[in-house]
Amino acid sequence: MSRLTDGHPRPTPIAAERGPAAGAVAAAASRATGTSLTEVLQRAELQVRLDRKYLVAADRFSRLAELLAHELDVLEIDESRSFAYESLYFDTPGLLTYREHLEGRDDRFKVRTRAYLDVAEAMFEVKLADPRKGTIKRRIGHPFRHRDRITSGAWRHLSAVLGAAGRRAPRELAPSCVTAYRRATFVARDGSARLTCDHDLLVSSEDRAERALSDHVLVEVKSAHGASFVDRALAALGLAPVSVSKYCVGMALLHPELPSGPWDALLERYFDRAPALAAA
Template sequence: MTAPVATPHPAEVPTRASALVADALAPLTGVDLPTVLEQAALQTRVDRKYLVPAQSFTELLTRLGERYSVLEIDGRRLFQYESVYFDTPQLHLYRQHLQGRRLRYKVRTRTYVDSGICMFEVKLKGRRSQTAKARFPHPAEHRAALTDEAHRLLDDLLHAEYGIGAPELAPVVTTRYLRGTLVDLAEGNRFTCDLDLVCQHRGRTADGLTDQILVESKTVTGNSTADRILRELGVRPVSISKYCVALALLNPTVVTNPWNRVLRHHFDWRPKSHLREWNDVADPGADQSDTCVQIGPPPAT
């Protein structure tokens, strides 16, 4: 019997964007992971996201000069990531983001494909628009499921931060992409650059970030040298997440109003353009209305 062919990770299919970023990172000084964690861990921080055209990204690194170093592990500077996002059957966590709730959270497992390490992560948005991230080791073979231990940790976090219990969650979408990490060791700031995004749900696949780079600035104050240069280049922050993008690209029944412009302009998205196709692969009898979208786990990987 022929073994099933696994969907290749973005790193296995070189693209123009990955070649451009690799060339842009090559002249920078490499720095190891312990140094990054010591100088710029930033588990509580202000996040700003930018969708940066390739030419502007190259100009950003040119203007930064030698100020930033790049994370390097075993000679590698671009790393393979896989994230599985969890939500309720009614997509309550997605809707918290949609409605701009001040107190909201996101639940995922993140696998660092190159090392095989997997973490269970909870990102909590709270006071003064800061993001706090809690992370715990998670078995990689169970990355598409929440273990009893992960559910207990989530419950403890939500009780401590928001005074609520953890709902029952299931895997919703899987994202795969390449990431490079740059660090300003002097100021303790860093930013990541993500590219070649692949989103998956039940065998459906959507691509993104094929000709641009998602830059995420992570700082204490929200105003790093990289942020200032991006403003000078005319690149403005966008309010969006890879989870929300993936769900919008794969499930045309969800409401996406706050992000329609970004989705149209940067991801070639059209509202409800594939509604019939989605219904064809959805569970028979599942409610496909905007208020309750039944979705199941992504395919095993």
């Protein structure tokens, strides 16, 4: 991250490396029928949903795409089917949100800005875990150039969302981690599920950066009611859901001194803990 003249840290986009995962996702997206963002949201917006995440090797992802070729369409905007995303996460000095995820707290939450780099737009998002409803995401529009900070409007949104869940918004939130990656989004033709396919992940802080997911795709299946036909197809390929958060994995990669017990096996199997790259 670089610094603005007012002293606030700001993410600096860094071009992601392209590996086997990028090729597999691009091939699947090119074969699918394109559909608009409006159509995707009409079919399966799913702001309250059940999420299942899978780490899928590039060759198995290609097989999954073949199995589901006649059941999924792909998001297409201005003739593009793969998009650059950036998420900037906020946490307290004591890393409250990271530690709540580490402990598996039922009402844990995350606070972030989500930037759509291709169109220079951003959202401010609060994600809540609810043991009865699954993942709840509440978001509002946010100034793209101020995505490194919580504006007064974003603060009101955060306070209202957490207050409705019986939580108080922590006062000392500051940028803690940036994740940047490529994403393709597929949607079921019957509207029962949506899946996001992320690859070539870059996680960074002010002085460090780490790359990951060049040969695996992080597939997140979102559905309103239990396991979908996509989950069943993944199970048929021998794949089981994993508990993984890009924020928590990113923090563990950037700060090896942090406890990371729930994700240690995933970090060892799928993520490279090589010496950090110099952040641009």
